[in-house]
Amino acid sequence: MGSIMSTNHKYAYYVEKKALELTDRPQKFLRAFAAVLHHSNYGLAMDVYTRLSAKCSRCAASCQLYQSTEKTQDIPCQRSELLFRIYRRYFTKSWILRVRLSNGFELTDEYLDEMADAFYRCTACRRCKYTCPIGVDHGLVTHLARWLLSEIDVIPKALLAATREQLEGVGNTSAIPVPALKDTCEFLEEEFRDIFHVSTVKFPMDVQGAEYVFFLAVSDYLLEPDTLMGNAAVMHVTGGSWTIGTGNYDGINYGLFYSDRMMERIVNNVVAEVRRLRGKKIPVGECGHATRSAWFVPTFCGPDAPEVVNCMEYAHAQLLAGNIPLRKEKIKGRVTYHDPCNITRTGRLTEEPREILEVICEEYVDMYPNRAQNYCCGGGGGTVSIDEIRSFR
Ligand code: SF4
Numbered sequence: 001m002g003s004i005m006s007t008n009h010k011y012a013y014y015v016e017k018k019a020l021e022l023t024d025r026p027q028k029f030l031r032a033f034a035a036v037l038h039h040s041n042y043g044l045a046m047d048v049y050t051r052l053s054a055k056c057s058r059c060a061a062s063c064q065l066y067q068s069t070e071k072t073q074d075i076p077c078q079r080s081e082l083l084f085r086i087y088r089r090y091f092t093k094s095w096i097l098r099v100r101l102s103n104g105f106e107l108t109d110e111y112l113d114e115m116a117d118a119f120y121r122c123t124a125c126r127r128c129k130y131t132c133p134i135g136v137d138h139g140l141v142t143h144l145a146r147w148l149l150s151e152i153d154v155i156p157k158a159l160l161a162a163t164r165e166q167l168e169g170v171g172n173t174s175a176i177p178v179p180a181l182k183d184t185c186e187f188l189e190e191e192f193r194d195i196f197h198v199s200t201v202k203f204p205m206d207v208q209g210a211e212y213v214f215f216l217a218v219s220d221y222l223l224e225p226d227t228l229m230g231n232a233a234v235m236h237v238t239g240g241s242w243t244i245g246t247g248n249y250d251g252i253n254y255g256l257f258y259s260d261r262m263m264e265r266i267v268n269n270v271v272a273e274v275r276r277l278r279g280k281k282i283p284v285g286e287c288g289h290a291t292r293s294a295w296f297v298p299t300f301c302g303p304d305a306p307e308v309v310n311c312m313e314y315a316h317a318q319l320l321a322g323n324i325p326l327r328k329e330k331i332k333g334r335v336t337y338h339d340p341c342n343i344t345r346t347g348r349l350t351e352e353p354r355e356i357l358e359v360i361c362e363e364y365v366d367m368y369p370n371r372a373q374n375y376c377c378g379g380g381g382g383t384v385s386i387d388e389i390r391s392f393r
């Protein structure tokens, strides 16, 4: 098995000990696969993808991973075939018959190990989907394969530990307790005073009935205070009715990277906090994966669930309405924008950030390729959070 980087561990990423001790993994994997097919609509995609393939390798030509490594294991259709083979063998009638006659493929531990490596090389960015003549979504296949692997406990420990902290621990992925959250926000209010000489910008907490209940990637409170201050400033000048809920203030959702089951629980918790505060909308920070996972709110919580708004959408609408006063001097130098796969791949949010930058920068230029065809930076599929494979990224 070609590993992402050399470690003394079984996989390129750390997993919990129980993942290495589990017995009867193929049977458990197959039971999980059967349950997912029964309770979801993945079966439809599997049926289509496993019956049709032009075997044209266009997906390889458009995958930045394969372009970089040129390894056969990184050819998208070859990796997805690892899962398709299991589906055909165990979940379609014609294949079961053929296997009986030919004594063919059986799922083994070694095969699962190969999958564990392969499906964490793909970043699930979905760039290749656009070039496939039959629309095979290898990002979706990667997501399903990771979910099934997680059901036999093969999950990068970094993702698992963060999700566990969010769902069963302090309540957020960075384990930031409420007093530290409040302390950080008070400090940023002081920064507004000291740097910008504005004393009226506040980070309102637990305001009942506020229109917007803000969800940022919680690591922003530790690492990216500028983005927090930017959001607070926009809310302040536009007179937005907003708050941060102390019951849940984390927009991160690593379920998007490895498990629909986890993603649904995290989305439900976000909506529960908005309802506790009787809020109406869920503004999400600039984080791509946080935004895309929040877009699943209506899927998991129904059409009456609060509306999701990315902060760039909010700022753009307010800018167009003339509610954001800008300085005369613009940001100097050439500026570009890297489209985040999770936000842009479907073409849902592409022009708003550009139009904001064109207004506030002296020279805005698009990088190439851009918008739905952008190159993936590797972060959105979880790679950025798994330290052991950062060099691979
Ligand atoms: S989803 Fe992205 S990384 Fe994965 S195979 Fe397609 S283009 Fe490559």
Ligand code: SF4
Residues within 6 Å of the ligand: 052, 053, 054, 055, 056, 057, 058, 059, 060, 076, 077, 131, 132, 133, 134, 135, 136
């Ligand atoms: S582009 Fe689509 S049809 Fe062509 S090899 Fe890849 S998955 Fe198959």
